Amino acid sequence: MSDFDYTLVEETGKQLYVRALCDLPPDVRRALAHAYEKESQPGAKEIFKTMLKNVDVADGKKTLICQDTGLPIYMVKIGSGFNWDGAEVKERLTEGAVRATREYPFRGSSTHFLTRVNPQTSVGERLPVFYFDFVKDADCLEILMVPKGSGSENMSKMKMFIPADGINALKKFVLDTVIESGANPCPPGIIGVGMGGTSDLVTRLAKEAIARPVGQRNPDPDVAEMEIELEDAINATGIGPMGLGGDITTLAVHIETAHTHITLNPVAVNTQCWPARRARAKVYPDGSVEYGY
Ligand code: SF4
Incomplete structure (x- = not known):
């Protein structure tokens, strides 16, 4: 087993949740701007203007685009060129989601399906949702985070x-x-x-x-x-x-x-709703992290 420091994965999991909620990907921004240009009905045009303003305000105040912080979904691709510990990755990303919720802080949206008790952590039984995949010719861990509103x-x-x-x-x-x-x-x-x-x-x-x-x-x-x-x-x-x-x-x-x-x-x-939120990161074995969308 390598001596890779998995606290980095935890921090990345946390950052990704916050980034996804606050920073709309450029392709979505372009699509909304294009929709505003293309829309022919005045009322609808006004709504697009408000949406774009909402995104600007979130940028300026570094705040959430929408109050529904959603359930955390992590889509993880594990590069076969490095000996990643999958169980540790899962645990650390879960902790990252908890820390994002408590430290940002924002509303935890997860709840028990029967008692409706909300732990205010955004996680819980079988949450976050994880999709794991394995890829050849890569040594990094690629994590795509998608918060999904109700x-x-x-x-x-x-x-x-x-x-x-x-x-x-x-x-x-x-x-x-x-x-x-x-x-x-x-x-x-x-x-x-x-x-x-x-x-x-x-x-x-x-x-x-x-x-x-x-x-x-x-x-x-x-x-x-x-x-x-x-x-x-x-x-x-x-x-x-x-x-x-x-x-x-x-x-x-x-x-x-x-x-x-x-x-x-x-x-x-x-x-997916108009704020089509997502954030991506690549974590490398040397400890560097590349953020994107
Ligand atoms: S559907 Fe999307 S935009 Fe609407 S409240 Fe939920 S998360 Fe927000």
Whole structure:
């Protein structure tokens, strides 16, 4: 076992939570500014102006963009070029989330599902949510932190289709989910879609899809085409920013896919709200940390 100092991972886990809540990624800022320019309805334009002002105020005061600090999700890629202790990484990131909540301080949003007792730590039984992956040709630990607020998370949906339903059934499901969600997820955010896999994998894919930079297309041209088609269909609903009517209901549709069973065709939708918050860091074996989005 290496003598790597894992307090660095804890500090990074803490910083990432705070950064994600306070500093909106540049691609999201650009998408909101573009939406403001493009929006033709005066009321909706005014809402975009307020959103952009909200981001500026958060920058100026170094404060939260939204009061819902969400549940912490850490998506971790472990480089195989270094002997990382995965259990230690998990423990330290959990402590980082607790410290962010207490030291910033901000509201802890986690609670016991039955008693509703809130430990005011943002963590708890099986929280934070962790996605671990392993990558070759890298020695760093790449951590992507996504705080997930309830307004958007409550609108998540998954459905098991069969191949005979056809791909149009999946597209309709995505569109119907957005229409039913209305104003609840604080639109216009990113619509994350998972297609393929199993019931659990497809749900995870939808969550990974919301963490992709705005407008970065799926590398498969057929899937990328479907992203554009769904974006156009969703924006044509007229739901608009904050559900109050307008041209822009989503900043982007991102689809992540997986092979599935010959008699399955699952689809999942995970909506991200207009402050599509995320923060990324790469921790290197020499103790250096590179922050990004
Ligand atoms: S849905 Fe998003 S923007 Fe709306 S209150 Fe929740 S975290 Fe904030």
